[in-house]
Amino acid sequence: MGADQLLQYLLSGVTTGSIYAIVGIGFNIVYSATGIINFAQGEFLMLGGMIAISLAPVLPLPLAIAAAVLATGLVGVLVQLVFISWLKNPAVLRMIVITIGLSILIREASLHVWDEKVRALPFFSGDETSSIAVLGARISPQILWILGISAVLVAGLTLFLRYTLLGRAMRACASNTTAARLCGIRTSSLVTFSFFLAAAMGALAGCAVSPMTQTQYDMGTSLAVKGFTCAVLGGLGSSTAAVAAGLLVGVLEAASISILPLAYKDVVSLGILLAILFFRPEGLFARRAAGVPGRAG
Amino acid sequence: MRPTLARYIPFVVLVGLVVAAQTALSALKLEFYLTQLTMAAYYTLVALGLCLLMGYAGQVSLGHAGFFAIGGYTSAVLTTVNLAATGAAAGAGAAAGGVAGAAGAGALIGLLSRLGILVTGTDAYGGQTLTVLPWAAFAAALLVTAVVAVLVGIPVLRLRGHYLAMATLAFGVIVARVAVGTRIFGEADGISDVPAFRLFAGLAISGKKALRVQNYYIAWAMVAAGFLLLINLIGSRAGRALRAIHGNEAAASAMGVDVPRHKLAAFLLSALYAAVGGACLVHFNGGIGPGEASVMKSVRYVALVAVGGMGSAGGTLAVSTLLTFLSLRGAFGQLDDAVFGAILVAIMLFAPDGVFAPVGGWILRLLRGRRGARGAAR
Amino acid sequence: MNEASRTLLAVSGLHHWFGGLHVIDGVEFSCRQGIVKAIIGPNGAGKTTLLNLIAGSLRPRTGSIAFDGHPIAGIPPHQVAARGISRTFQATRLFPRMSVLENVMVGSHVRGRQGFFAGLIGPAATGREERRIRRDCMAVLDELGIADLAARDAVSLPFGRQRVVEFARALASQPRLLLLDEPACGLNPKETEEIGGLIADIRARGITVLIVEHDMSLVMGISDEVVVLSYGRKIAEGTPSEVQANHEVVSVYLGASDA
Numbered sequence: 053m054g055a056d057q058l059l060q061y062l063l064s065g066v067t068t069g070s071i072y073a074i075v076g077i078g079f080n081i082v083y084s085a086t087g088i089i090n091f092a093q094g095e096f097l098m099l100g101g102m103i104a105i106s107l108a109p110v111l112p113l114p115l116a117i118a119a120a121v122l123a124t125g126l127v128g129v130l131v132q133l134v135f136i137s138w139l140k141n142p143a144v145l146r147m148i149v150i151t152i153g154l155s156i157l158i159r160e161a162s163l164h165v166w167d168e169k170v171r172a173l174p175f176f177s178g179d180e181t182s183s184i185a186v187l188g189a190r191i192s193p194q195i196l197w198i199l200g201i202s203a204v205l206v207a208g209l210t211l212f213l214r215y216t217l218l219g220r221a222m223r224a225c226a227s228n229t230t231a232a233r234l235c236g237i238r239t240s241s242l243v244t245f246s247f248f249l250a251a252a253m254g255a256l257a258g259c260a261v262s263p264m265t266q267t268q269y270d271m272g273t274s275l276a277v278k279g280f281t282c283a284v285l286g287g288l289g290s291s292t293a294a295v296a297a298g299l300l301v302g303v304l305e306a307a308s309i310s311i312l313p314l315a316y317k318d319v320v321s322l323g324i325l326l327a328i329l330f331f332r333p334e335g336l337f338a339r340r341a342a343g344v345p346g347r348a349g
Numbered sequence: 350m351r352p353t354l355a356r357y358i359p360f361v362v363l364v365g366l367v368v369a370a371q372t373a374l375s376a377l378k379l380e381f382y383l384t385q386l387t388m389a390a391y392y393t394l395v396a397l398g399l400c401l402l403m404g405y406a407g408q409v410s411l412g413h414a415g416f417f418a419i420g421g422y423t424s425a426v427l428t429t430v431n432l433a434a435t436g437a438a439a440g441a442g443a444a445a446g447g448v449a450g451a452a453g454a455g456a457l458i459g460l461l462s463r464l465g466i467l468v469t470g471t472d473a474y475g476g477q478t479l480t481v482l483p484w485a486a487f488a489a490a491l492l493v494t495a496v497v498a499v500l501v502g503i504p505v506l507r508l509r510g511h512y513l514a515m516a517t518l519a520f521g522v523i524v525a526r527v528a529v530g531t532r533i534f535g536e537a538d539g540i541s542d543v544p545a546f547r548l549f550a551g552l553a554i555s556g557k558k559a560l561r562v563q564n565y566y567i568a569w570a571m572v573a574a575g576f577l578l579l580i581n582l583i584g585s586r587a588g589r590a591l592r593a594i595h596g597n598e599a600a601a602s603a604m605g606v607d608v609p610r611h612k613l614a615a616f617l618l619s620a621l622y623a624a625v626g627g628a629c630l631v632h633f634n635g636g637i638g639p640g641e642a643s644v645m646k647s648v649r650y651v652a653l654v655a656v657g658g659m660g661s662a663g664g665t666l667a668v669s670t671l672l673t674f675l676s677l678r679g680a681f682g683q684l685d686d687a688v689f690g691a692i693l694v695a696i697m698l699f700a701p702d703g704v705f706a707p708v709g710g711w712i713l714r715l716l717r718g719r720r721g722a723r724g725a726a727r
Numbered sequence: 728m729n730e731a732s733r734t735l736l737a738v739s740g741l742h743h744w745f746g747g748l749h750v751i752d753g754v755e756f757s758c759r760q761g762i763v764k765a766i767i768g769p770n771g772a773g774k775t776t777l778l779n780l781i782a783g784s785l786r787p788r789t790g791s792i793a794f795d796g797h798p799i800a801g802i803p804p805h806q807v808a809a810r811g812i813s814r815t816f817q818a819t820r821l822f823p824r825m826s827v828l829e830n831v832m833v834g835s836h837v838r839g840r841q842g843f844f845a846g847l848i849g850p851a852a853t854g855r856e857e858r859r860i861r862r863d864c865m866a867v868l869d870e871l872g873i874a875d876l877a878a879r880d881a882v883s884l885p886f887g888r889q890r891v892v893e894f895a896r897a898l899a900s901q902p903r904l905l906l907l908d909e910p911a912c913g914l915n916p917k918e919t920e921e922i923g924g925l926i927a928d929i930r931a932r933g934i935t936v937l938i939v940e941h942d943m944s945l946v947m948g949i950s951d952e953v954v955v956l957s958y959g960r961k962i963a964e965g966t967p968s969e970v971q972a973n974h975e976v977v978s979v980y981l982g983a984s985d986a
Binding site: 353577578580581582584585586589590592593595596597599600601602603604605606607608614618633648660 | 735782785803804805807808809812813816820821822823824825829832833834836837839842843845846847848849850853857860896900979
């Protein structure tokens with residue numbers, strides 16, 4: 053494999069990997085706040101893309117994307133308020149099944165609103181033929197957009213969690229809900245906000261990849277599984293680790309095309325997921341042993 | 350004595366309904382409904398197996414369609430792949446191990462032929478065909494499923510909660526991807542022209558219209574048998590152990606229950622139920638496609654078990670038959686998947702013990718004639 | 728050797744830690760057959776951990792536990808149960824969605840043999856064993872005076888009754904050693920007294936009892952011997968009156984009063 057090809061795989065892997073990482077971070081945000089794995093996380097990327105695509109003809113692209121992000125965020129809020137907030141201490145199995153059902157409903161609703169055609173947002177700069185030279189390879193500028201947006205999202209989130217009052221409140225709520233409540237933090241509002249955040253981030257990522265990977269009503273499930281892989285690989289609850297995990301998964305997946313038939317590409321990430329679950333469910337970077345999902349408080 | 354006999358009442362009711370339905374439909378000249386009812390039966394077998402695993406043993410599986418597909422595809426491949434085609438066998442053998450491989454493949458075919466499990470025939474072009482006897486293919490399907498279930502089950506069942514759910518989901522998706530991406534499985538088109546499965550005494554699992562009534566009874570006899578076995582198991586020492594595991598694993602273990610072994614046994618049994626459903630339906634339908642392994646299918650089975658009441662084999666059976674039949678008849682039209690999704694969400698939100706829970710508890714109390722038990726378990 | 732003074736359980740050099748916390752620090756004691764032995768100590772002394780180590784739900788880092796001469800440290804709980812050791816839990820862990828009788832029948836799991844295969848076949852294969860188990864379990868319920876609750880949903884019973892059901896479930900396996908984890912926890916004085924009577928009955932039947940308990944009246948009233956733990960170490964062992972008079976024990980409970 054020549055250096056050119058290697059670079060190609062690397063870039064391709066890093067690009068898709070960063071998207072997987074965003075999905076994984078979305079899982080982490082909700083999991084940290086609620087202990088729930090929201091299987092519908094992948095659908096937020098799809099929704100963001102679809103809504104932006106519908107708005108693109110009437111609004112300038114940046115506005116369309118902003119509106120899509122906001123709208124999807126609100127969908128996340130709606131999901132949490134209507135389906136999750138009023139359940140008292142639901143069993144894990146029950147929550148899993150509910151969020152799966154929700155992902156199906158969102159997907160089917162999209163199918164009826166937008167039909168099964170594959171769509172795409174216009175390229176953020178240039179078009180599908182433009183290319184930029186990077187390290188000797190020619191890549192689409194959209195790749196830089198994707199990487200850039202992902203980096204900004206991750207950095208923004210980290211800064212937010214560390215330095216803002218709201219962010220710190222979220223971390224407190226994640227670490228020990230009862231104690232947080234005793235300190236006067238409105239945990240229920242924070243939970244709603246975390247759904248908003250996870251959905252909005254997903255929507256933005258969905259818009260960023262749309263020009264390259266296209267948007268289709270059923271793209272959510274596969275993204276959800278891969279995003280969950282990243283979340284677990286990095287250790288549930290740790291957003292920065294999810295980034296590293298995402299890049300790893302993305303690159304491995306991209307590299308696998310040289311060995312496996314294309315149809316088996318998904319099997320790679322699934323295999324990684326199973327391997328991690330079997331041998332180190334607490335993730336590559338965690339220090340404690342896990343096995344049963346749970347947080348303090 | 351009374352509690353032991355009373356639990357067979359649902360079985361008797363089932364048999365009665367099966368016979369009554371067929372009689373009525375034949376009398377009303379509505380026999381074409383029997384086809385969908387037959388298909389619904391095989392899908393219900395899967396739901397029954399899943400009910401044992403999820404409802405009684407308490408282990409979630411989001412990939413059970415995978416076992417249905419493994420059973421179905423194994424049977425389909427073995428009964429359709431033409432071993433006589435010199436290209437196929439020798440080529441496969443040669444690819445695997447050169448001249449020795451090609452010779453080995455030939456020897457294997459010779460052995461299978463001597464065992465009497467190969468069937469000769471002619472294809473559309475008058476050429477010789479050599480395929481595996483459906484009985485042998487069926488046995489192979491069960492064997493393959495059992496091996497996969499054990500290999501997957503041992504590591505997977507150590508997981509709990511989200512991790513278990515995702516691992517089973519991943520398993521299901523892997524099966525689906527392999528089905529759709531492999532040439533021998535027909536890729537996106539699946540496998541067709543699967544022959545009939547001759548059983549005994551002139552009975553055969555086949556989609557021929559003339560054999561419709563026969564196939565209806567074959568399918569429902571299997572469901573009835575599966576139901577009976579389940580009723581027996583639930584009321585036995587092993588069944589109690591499973592329910593104890595579902596209730597509290599640590600306490601069950603302290604009482605002497607070998608938890609990993611019981612979980613694996615339940616997983617294996619439920620996988621076999623699914624495989625039987627798949628391996629039989631493939632002969633009834635004459636084919637199988639990769640959609641049978643899809644996540645959506647797995648989720649449907651979960652929905653059926655959830656609606657019927659996690660811990661109720663009878664409830665699952667009733668709900669599965671009804672909803673699957675309606676779905677097959679196209680009653681939900683374009684909204685098929687959406688309906689199952691909505692049902693799943695609604696049930697889990699408002700009636701997590703299934704629709705029959707309040708009614709069932711009341712009936713049970715009536716049957717037992719006691720007034721003591723106030724309120725169903727939570 | 729006198730049957731009654733045979734050592735049934737011998738714990739020696741036992742160490743266990745969680746992360747950096749050394750919860751069991753070189754505990755050593757033995758328990759003769761046929762007696763009631765209590766393990767007491769202030770909160771955090773490691774009493775329940777000790778019980779869990781004996782019962783097999785935890786594997787000790789070092790040390791040995793011998794039951795009737797055979798080593799059992801680190802073997803899984805279901806094998807410990809098969810050897811004749813049964814236990815109750817501090818917070819009752821009755822099985823939901825199962826009746827009282829069914830709960831107790833699970834308790835006698837080790838006394839049955841039929842597995843999945845026989846279970847599928849049904850009464851033809853399992854009938855006799857099922858009837859025997861059902862009969863024996865009803866007898867246990869009868870002895871404990873709760874036979875009328877047999878068909879009741881176990882977790883819907885009032886707390887005190889649930890405790891008795893847990894006892895029945897633990898006795899159904901006909902154990903030789905019964906581990907009780909704070910059986911009086913959450914009970915009022917009258918109920919505690921009943922538990923004491925129950926334990927005395929159990930001892931009269933020849934079952935050895937190892938009980939972790941906070942309630943001093945129960946401990947001192949019913950135990951033949953007492954072991955006192957503090958911060959994972961054994962600080963005293965002997966008859967109830969010997970232990971009560973031990974200065975270190977008193978100070979550990981009441982707080983050392985430095986002159």
